Amino acid sequence: MATATLASGPDTRAxxxxxxxxxxxxxxxxxxxxxxxxxxxxxxxxxxxxxxxERTSRKRGHAxxxxxxxxxxLQAEREQGITIDVAYRYFSTGQRSFIxxxxxxxxxxxxxxxxxxxxxxxxxxxxxxxxxxxTQTRRHLTLAHLVGIRHLVVVVNKMDxxxxxxxxxxxxxxxxxxxxxxxxxxxxxxxxxxxxxGDLVVERGGNLPWYGGPTLVELLESAALEDxxxxxxxxxxxxxxxxxxxxxRGYAGRVAxxxxxxxxxxxxxxxxxxxxxxxxxxxxxxxxxAVAGQSVILELEDDLDISRGDLLADAGRPPxxxxxxxxxxxxxxxxxxxxxxxxxxxxxxxxxRAILHGTAHRLDLDSLQREPETRLxxxxxxxxxxxLQQPLSVDPYREIRATGAFILVDETTHATVAAGxxxxxx
Amino acid sequence: MTAAAxxxxxxxxxxxxAIHILREVAGQCANPVLLFSGGKDxxxxxxxxxxxxxxxxxxxxxxxxxxxxxxxxVTAFRDRxxxxxxxxxxxxxxxxxxxxxxxxxxxxxxxxxxxxxxxLLDAIAEFGFDACIGGARRDEEKARAKERxxxxxxxxxxxxPKNQRPELWDLYNARIDAGENIRAFPISNWTELDIWQYIxxxxxxxxxxxxxxxxxxxxxxxxxxxxxxPLTPAKPGDDVQRLSVRFxxxxxxxxxxxxxxxxxxxxxxxxxxxTTELTERGATRLDDQTSEASMEQRKKEGYF
Ligand SMILES: Nc1nc2c(ncn2[C@@H]2O[C@H](COP(=O)(O)OP(=O)(O)O)[C@@H](O)[C@H]2O)c(=O)[nH]1
Numbered sequence: 001m002a003t004a005t006l007a008s009g010p011d012t013r014a015x016x017x018x019x020x021x022x023x024x025x026x027x028x029x030x031x032x033x034x035x036x037x038x039x040x041x042x043x044x045x046x047x048x049x050x051x052x053x054e055r056t057s058r059k060r061g062h063a064x065x066x067x068x069x070x071x072x073x074l075q076a077e078r079e080q081g082i083t084i085d086v087a088y089r090y091f092s093t094g095q096r097s098f099i100x101x102x103x104x105x106x107x108x109x110x111x112x113x114x115x116x117x118x119x120x121x122x123x124x125x126x127x128x129x130x131x132x133x134x135t136q137t138r139r140h141l142t143l144a145h146l147v148g149i150r151h152l153v154v155v156v157n158k159m160d161x162x163x164x165x166x167x168x169x170x171x172x173x174x175x176x177x178x179x180x181x182x183x184x185x186x187x188x189x190x191x192x193x194x195x196x197x198g199d200l201v202v203e204r205g206g207n208l209p210w211y212g213g214p215t216l217v218e219l220l221e222s223a224a225l226e227d228x229x230x231x232x233x234x235x236x237x238x239x240x241x242x243x244x245x246x247x248x249r250g251y252a253g254r255v256a257x258x259x260x261x262x263x264x265x266x267x268x269x270x271x272x273x274x275x276x277x278x279x280x281x282x283x284x285x286x287x288x289x290a291v292a293g294q295s296v297i298l299e300l301e302d303d304l305d306i307s308r309g310d311l312l313a314d315a316g317r318p319p320x321x322x323x324x325x326x327x328x329x330x331x332x333x334x335x336x337x338x339x340x341x342x343x344x345x346x347x348x349x350x351x352x353r354a355i356l357h358g359t360a361h362r363l364d365l366d367s368l369q370r371e372p373e374t375r376l377x378x379x380x381x382x383x384x385x386x387x388l389q390q391p392l393s394v395d396p397y398r399e400i401r402a403t404g405a406f407i408l409v410d411e412t413t414h415a416t417v418a419a420g421x422x423x424x425x426x
Numbered sequence: 427m428t429a430a431a432x433x434x435x436x437x438x439x440x441x442x443x444a445i446h447i448l449r450e451v452a453g454q455c456a457n458p459v460l461l462f463s464g465g466k467d468x469x470x471x472x473x474x475x476x477x478x479x480x481x482x483x484x485x486x487x488x489x490x491x492x493x494x495x496x497x498x499x500v501t502a503f504r505d506r507x508x509x510x511x512x513x514x515x516x517x518x519x520x521x522x523x524x525x526x527x528x529x530x531x532x533x534x535x536x537x538x539x540x541x542x543x544x545x546l547l548d549a550i551a552e553f554g555f556d557a558c559i560g561g562a563r564r565d566e567e568k569a570r571a572k573e574r575x576x577x578x579x580x581x582x583x584x585x586x587p588k589n590q591r592p593e594l595w596d597l598y599n600a601r602i603d604a605g606e607n608i609r610a611f612p613i614s615n616w617t618e619l620d621i622w623q624y625i626x627x628x629x630x631x632x633x634x635x636x637x638x639x640x641x642x643x644x645x646x647x648x649x650x651x652x653x654x655x656p657l658t659p660a661k662p663g664d665d666v667q668r669l670s671v672r673f674x675x676x677x678x679x680x681x682x683x684x685x686x687x688x689x690x691x692x693x694x695x696x697x698x699x700x701t702t703e704l705t706e707r708g709a710t711r712l713d714d715q716t717s718e719a720s721m722e723q724r725k726k727e728g729y730f
Contacts, residue, residue: 017438
């Protein structure tokens with residue numbers, strides 16, 4: 001077999017970093033086939049993996065290789081013929097590396113999708129061209145918007161089954177755009193394709209000549225990444241203090257937003273002491289500047305008492321001090337919420353206790369209306385307030401994802417029970 | 427719409443994520459340990475730990491679960507690397523567990539990978555480790571694809587794939603009760619190609635058996651190569667040849683097979699890796715092929 005033209009080979013083109021995306025669709029929209037197609041066409045599926053699938057396909061009586069088998073994960077799920085949790089897949093086009101979060105749909109859907117979406121830069125929302133926009137499609141858009149995914153791509157799949165008809169595509173596009181307007185979601189991209197035939201996935205194919213936009217892979221390769229260029233204010237949660245001797249005190253953490261330069265004025269929260277950046281270190285090298293996504297060590301000009309859990313922030317554009325939070329919660333646990341209950345809240349590298357307060361306003365994903373609710377059940381999304389035992393420094397989730405997000409942990413079972421999206425603080 | 431090249435290359439991004447994970451383990455866990463075998467993935471982990479904690483010391487010791495079936499080059503390399511770093515290396519061996527009757531082998535030559543869990547769990551109990559940092563990657567095997575970065579193990583060391591903690595953003599939850607354990611996988615999101623690219627970029631030294639060398643191997647009918655060693659002598663009728671081979675993983679001698687290769691440098695290995703037709707485990711782990719689900723089974727039993 002010829003192996004010379006593998007897409008994942010060493011490459012002299014620019015390295016375009018890592019893009020994380022998730023795929024959402026109702027059952028049978030072709031999600032697994034599309035992922036399989038991406039992996040297959042990018043040659044990430046190697047010979048022996050394919051052979052195993054071929055064998056399984058034959059055993060199950062399929063005539064052709066079933067690409068969706070590639071994304072099935074665990075034994076039990078294979079037995080049931082469905083996937084039930086978030087699984088991660090990898091492929092590279094040589095220019096950019098991709099991490100796919102695959103969150104399959106059924107009862108636990110909201111929870112899985114929110115989990116997968118939390119780390120995604122881009123969402124592929126699949127629509128079956130024959131079925132058009134379904135309740136599920138609206139839910140996917142709503143959740144993707146709530147989690148603040150930057151790039152939303154609506155993929156109209158199975159175009160081969162509607163004769164590659166442009167009118168079908170345009171009708172679906174108009175319908176999705178109307179709904180996105182209600183949501184306030186902007187900048188949607190639409191793409192017609194056939195995951196099965198491969199049209200407009202990696203190759204253009206000859207069946208969709210009326211579509212002049214990029215193929216799916218071109219889209220994935222060119223989507224902009226968050227890397228501090230957005231001019232967000234600098235944020236870094238201190239994870240670890242490095243103090244090998246008297247003359248060195250380094251604060252280690254990952255730049256959560258913005259960028260930081262030597263000489264920049266910072267505030268340390270919650271104490272609100274000020275200092276300037278003396279040096280930035282990464283792996284023995286000194287940097288002039290660090291940007292969002294980088295894990296570095298900062299030295300400051302003054303000897304302040306800083307420990308794990310503190311937040312370093314742009315002194316000119318500090319976060320909000322919070323004694324209580326107004327937030328949307330996505331309930332993840334099978335045990336419902338306890339009204340007035342106490343939970344551990346993890347925000348950046350800081351942990352504090354939080355009490356759930358007042359009436360929750362549950363979001364109906366279909367009507368987009370809010371209804372009062374006392375307890376949150378798994379998969380509920382609701383707005384409520386939380387009182388904090390210790391103050392936090394936060395940003396609204398819509399403005400800065402990293403400092404606007406938190407999780408709740410049950411103090412007894414230690415389960416992660418909720419994901420939180422901060423709206424405001426008091 | 428062409429994207430401007432981002433500030434972080436894909437290796438920079440993977441490195442930054444892994445450093446963040448290592449620091450979270452250090453910050454959240456009272457008594458973590460890093461599993462270090464001398465293999466390439468754990469050597470990458472050590473470099474990442476240097477970037478996470480130097481000029482300070484590692485906030486954890488290194489632990490090797492020695493199967494007694496290791497290539498000597500690898501063991502020697504392991505000791506040398508730990509000494510260079512000046513970090514504490516703990517070795518606990520399967521031989522001891524066998525002598526103590528904690529492991530019963532069906533035959534002395536049987537593959538020992540699956541028995542590692544006994545010795546590992548004993549070491550966890552002996553030292554009271556609450557977290558083990560490992561070099562497993564999600565692309566290695568289907569069951570791993572859905573394992574969390576902070577993966578919870580109950581008091582029996584078992585992984586319950588149906589009852590994993592949701593993992594959102596980069597907010598990891600390492601809360602456990604006494605006796606329970608967290609397995610943390612900082613390079614979950616790396617592929618084998620990423621590992622080799624990183625080894626090249628960082629100029630990391632590796633045990634010599636990763637590079638092409640001449641070795642006596644029995645060539646099986648299906649093309650698999652079985653190294654001829656005192657532990658795995660040639661069987662009558664074996665087609666024994668002297669071939670240029672290298673190992674893609676280094677583990678138990680009895681179940682780690684080399685591949686034909688002439689790659690003598692990391693750059694040459696990179697080329698071979700990029701163009702290989704076989705996924706890593708499919709080609710080199712003889713014991714995984716028995717059943718598609720064998721890894722998942724072993725993980726449930728506490729295997730790393
Ligand atoms: N004709 C056609 N069939 C497709 C296409 N994509 C997926 N399918 C088929 O639709 C069915 C469901 O696909 P699958 O990928 O398993 O859907 P999932 O449930 O969303 O993962 C399978 O029989 C696929 O072969 C497509 O583009 N065209």
